[in-house]
Amino acid sequence: MTMFTPQQLAGQKGYRHRTFVGNWSEDMQCQEDEMKDYMRRRDTGELLSQQISGKRKGHLKAVELVEPEGGDVKAGELVVLQNGDTGGYLSVDIDDELTRRPHMKIAVSTAKAKGPVV
Numbered sequence: 806m807t808m809f810t811p812q813q814l815a816g817q818k819g820y821r822h823r824t825f826v827g828n829w830s831e832d833m834q835c836q837e838d839e840m841k842d843y844m845r846r847r848d849t850g851e852l853l854s855q856q857i858s859g860k861r862k863g864h865l866k867a868v869e870l871v872e873p874e875g876g877d878v879k880a881g882e883l884v885v886l887q888n889g890d891t892g893g894y895l896s897v898d899i900d901d902e903l904t905r906r907p908h909m910k911i912a913v914s915t916a917k918a919k920g921p922v923v
Contacts, residue, residue, distance in 0.1 A: 810827035810828055812827045813827040813828070864898070868883055870883060870885060888915060891915070891917070892917050893915035893916055893917050893918075894915060894916065894917075894918050895913060895914075895915050896913065896914045896915065896916065897911060897912075897913045898911070898912065
C-alpha cells in the first residue's frame with residue numbers, strides 16, 4: 806500500500822525538475838521493486854503476454870489426427886468436429902474457463918475453414 810504525503814495528494818510536483826518533495830525516496834524504491842518484480846516474472850515466464858504467446862504457439866502447432874482405436878474416443882485424444890450444414894469446425898480451448906468450478910463453462914466457437922485446424 807502506497808502512502809502519500811499531503812504535498813503529493815495536492816499534486817505538488819516540486820519547485821524545479823530537480824527538487825524532490827514528499828516521499829521521493831520511497832517512490833524511487835517502489836519503482837525499483839516493481840522493475841525487479843517485472844524482470845523476475847519476465848525471466849521465469851510468468852508474464853501474461855508470455856503465457857498467451859506460449860499458448861498460441863501450441864494452438865498453431867500442426868498435429869497429426871489419427872483414427873481412434875475401436876472407434877471410441879478416449880480422454881486426451883484430439884477430436885475434430887465439423888458441422889455438416891455450415892461446414893464450420895468447432896474450436897474449444899479447455900484451458901480458457903469462463904467461470905471456475907463448480908459451474909465450469911468453456912468458451913467454444915466455430916468458423917469455416919478449408920480443412921481442420923488443430
